Amino acid sequence: MNSKKEKIIKLIFTVLAFASLLFLLGIIIVLFKESFSIFKNINVFDFVFGRHWYPTYEPAEYGILPLIVASFWVTLGAMFVCIPLGLGSALYINELASFKQKQILKPIIEILAGIPSIVYGFFGMLIVAPFLQNLFNIPTGLCAFTASLVLGVMAIPTVASLSEDALSFVPKSFKEASYALGANRWQTLVKVIIPASISGISTSIILGMSRIVGETMTVLMVSGGSAIIPKSIFDPVRPMTSTIAAEMGESAVGSQHYHALFAIGLILFLITLIFNVVAEHISKKYRVKLGLNR
Secondary structure: OHHHHHHHHHHHHHHHHHHHHHHHHHHHHHHHHHHOOHHHOOOHHHHHHOOOEEOOOOOOEEOOHHHHHHHHHHHHHHHHHHHHHHHHHHHHHHHHOOHHHHHHHHHHHHHHHHOOHHHHHHHHHHHHHHHHHHHHOOOOOOOHHHHHHHHHHHHHHHHHHHHHHHHHOOOHHHHHHHHHOOOOHHHHHHHHHHHHOHHHHHHHHHHHHHHHHHOOHHHHHHOEOOOOOOOOOOOOEOOHHHHHHHHOOOOOOOOHHHHHHHHHHHHHHHHHHHHHHHHHHHHHHOOOOOOOOO
16 A cells, blocks of 8 residues: 555656656747747847847847846846845854844845845835935936846845855854864854855855846836947846836737747846856855765
8 A cells, every 4th residue: 555655656746847847848949939930030140249129110120239238237236236245144144143133134034035026126116216316316217227236135035045054054063173273253154164155155146146137027117128238337228038028018929029039038048047057067066075975
């Protein structure tokens, strides 16, 4: 009887595991199928490195370089926000905070992770953008800087939570050995704990970047929506995700514009895939060996 139950449970989990792979395969097939139609009329190089995105003009232009540059600027700016704050929060919670402080700070971080992105978008549009516009005396607060700031705050829970988990997995024997050799708390933190958990920390940062790159509603609401190559971080921009969200409902099914948006989605998918592959590579390369070489 137990043997039959075990076989049934094993079969169920096997089906669920392969179902996930089938969904992923289906997504890839749809992206490639719908994307390749645009490349029958437009050269891949011209599509990726074209400087003008005018899908409704006659003739239409489908250069996504401004969208790629916008996504890069916003992601880079957001990383300057989420890495110091996220990693600093993780170090404080794991190493310096008292038990009561941990009981308060950890749930707050988890709550930040659970807030819908559209709420961040409303907050950025109604509070952050006007404040920055008055502070820096710029024409509009809906710009790359605002998007970077709001997205950076959104990514803090991802970086902080995963980094704190990585730090907590460092064996106490590492710390005790460091203190026994005469190192103080700061030296132990910098020379022992962080290097021992660098695998998890690096993975958390890359996963945070993946979330920033793939975020849609927030950048749609606070980035300004201008499909031009920005000359300043205070210029309005239109990242790739917001372009898809804003224009998919307006494009005719089967049109070049429709297929061009799917091509942007394919590029986003490849970028996210690269981030995840790099994260896995770093995790394997710098994984701490605790007695066994696994």
